[in-house]
Amino acid sequence: MDKLRITGGTRLKGRVKISGAKNSALPAMAASLLTAGEVTLENVPLVNDIFTTRRLLRELGVIVEFEPDHSARLRAEKILSHEAPYDLVKTMRASVLVLGPLLARTGHARVSLPGGCAIGARPINLHIQGKITVTGTENLMMAASLAHGQTILQNAAREPEVVDLAEMLNRMGAKIDGAGTPTIKIEGVHELKGTMHRVIPDRIEAGTFLVAGAITNGDIEVLNSNPNHLTSVIEKLREAGVNIETGPEGMAVRGNGALKATDVVTKEYPAFATDMQAQYMALMTQANGISFITENIFENRFMHASELMRMGANIRIDGSRAIVSGKGRLTGANVIASDLRASASLILAALIADGVTVIDRVYHLDRGYEKIEEKLRSIGAQIERLK
Numbered sequence: 001m002d003k004l005r006i007t008g009g010t011r012l013k014g015r016v017k018i019s020g021a022k023n024s025a026l027p028a029m030a031a032s033l034l035t036a037g038e039v040t041l042e043n044v045p046l047v048n049d050i051f052t053t054r055r056l057l058r059e060l061g062v063i064v065e066f067e068p069d070h071s072a073r074l075r076a077e078k079i080l081s082h083e084a085p086y087d088l089v090k091t092m093r094a095s096v097l098v099l100g101p102l103l104a105r106t107g108h109a110r111v112s113l114p115g116g117c118a119i120g121a122r123p124i125n126l127h128i129q130g131k132i133t134v135t136g137t138e139n140l141m142m143a144a145s146l147a148h149g150q151t152i153l154q155n156a157a158r159e160p161e162v163v164d165l166a167e168m169l170n171r172m173g174a175k176i177d178g179a180g181t182p183t184i185k186i187e188g189v190h191e192l193k194g195t196m197h198r199v200i201p202d203r204i205e206a207g208t209f210l211v212a213g214a215i216t217n218g219d220i221e222v223l224n225s226n227p228n229h230l231t232s233v234i235e236k237l238r239e240a241g242v243n244i245e246t247g248p249e250g251m252a253v254r255g256n257g258a259l260k261a262t263d264v265v266t267k268e269y270p271a272f273a274t275d276m277q278a279q280y281m282a283l284m285t286q287a288n289g290i291s292f293i294t295e296n297i298f299e300n301r302f303m304h305a306s307e308l309m310r311m312g313a314n315i316r317i318d319g320s321r322a323i324v325s326g327k328g329r330l331t332g333a334n335v336i337a338s339d340l341r342a343s344a345s346l347i348l349a350a351l352i353a354d355g356v357t358v359i360d361r362v363y364h365l366d367r368g369y370e371k372i373e374e375k376l377r378s379i380g381a382q383i384e385r386l387k
């Protein structure tokens, strides 16, 4: 299993390009099941969750071709199976995204209960009942696009990835109205056609680089990113004393040396994303004062805290709340990444720790961050992959 070896202490400086959003590309790929026409996607991030989805779709009969320029062509002329096999589903929860489109296209679907990051129970009852959930909203939007009559989703998720999928489906001929608000109205149509779609930039990758700039007191331009999707994160970082400028090409972050402890509460979009909580915790270990970090979305998403403590951080967990006392010196250690965003948090901590940190189980990281060590190295980080 690969590991990452990071020597802390360098100020990051330079420009990084953000990849397409994993969590937009996954439903976009699943949406190819809804049509016999060709779907071309651009700006697809080349990460392992995307490759798992490619395998899953191929099993179902979709012809999928990837190009090195981050585009993908998908054609589901014939659906060969309506069953998503357990060995693929268990590695990635987002496999459940084929449920809605398979059902809509063929009238049957069988998908094992999903796996994914071990950050909480993560049942799928709400996908079926249609209450607030990101991939649940996406699943229902896809199914309803080919259903008879009108479907109204109430309490829908408002994440940018939901809006991105709705725009793609509408270009395929769907009639979806209200994506981005809590009520989405869908008029079913008989048939959908192929389309071309450019995936939005990954807001969590962009947010992770903003924290990288802030924590190393660096100076980074985060290109190909959309600040409008990161309003709460930018606001919070500014409150903590980080300089962030936004422009048409992306964002620039500059540390000013003194971070202020600032509380945060994770909530559904447009509030502060749970997917940025672990990275923010690493940052708060370097802020002056005590910060309270409340995790409202997942019941078990503090596993990075014990690893940060192993590096010297002063953190106490009290139910859904983490209490971080800073600013404390971090020291390099051997740590274990427990999930995707926890891995990012440990990298961020390692960047400013004294000495060398070795992060084990980076396969979690490879599920969702494209070439992160190359990107970090290009802005000055001392990071290498141990095979």
Ligand code: EPU
Pocket (backbone or CB within 6 Å): 023, 026, 093, 094, 117, 120, 121, 122, 123, 124, 125, 126, 127, 128, 132, 133, 134, 135, 136, 157, 161, 274, 275, 297, 298, 299, 340, 341, 368
């Ligand atoms: N929930 C239920 N029942 C359901 C569905 C959800 O109880 O049927 C609960 C979950 O257990 C969780 C909460 O509702 O406590 C929110 O879950 P949601 O369904 O919104 O999450 P998801 O759709 O499975 C997506 C992202 C996650 C991200 C969450 C929250 C994708 C592929 N995944 O997951 O991304 O954390 O929304 O924003 O879009 C990541 O990228 O690291 C990641 C975990």
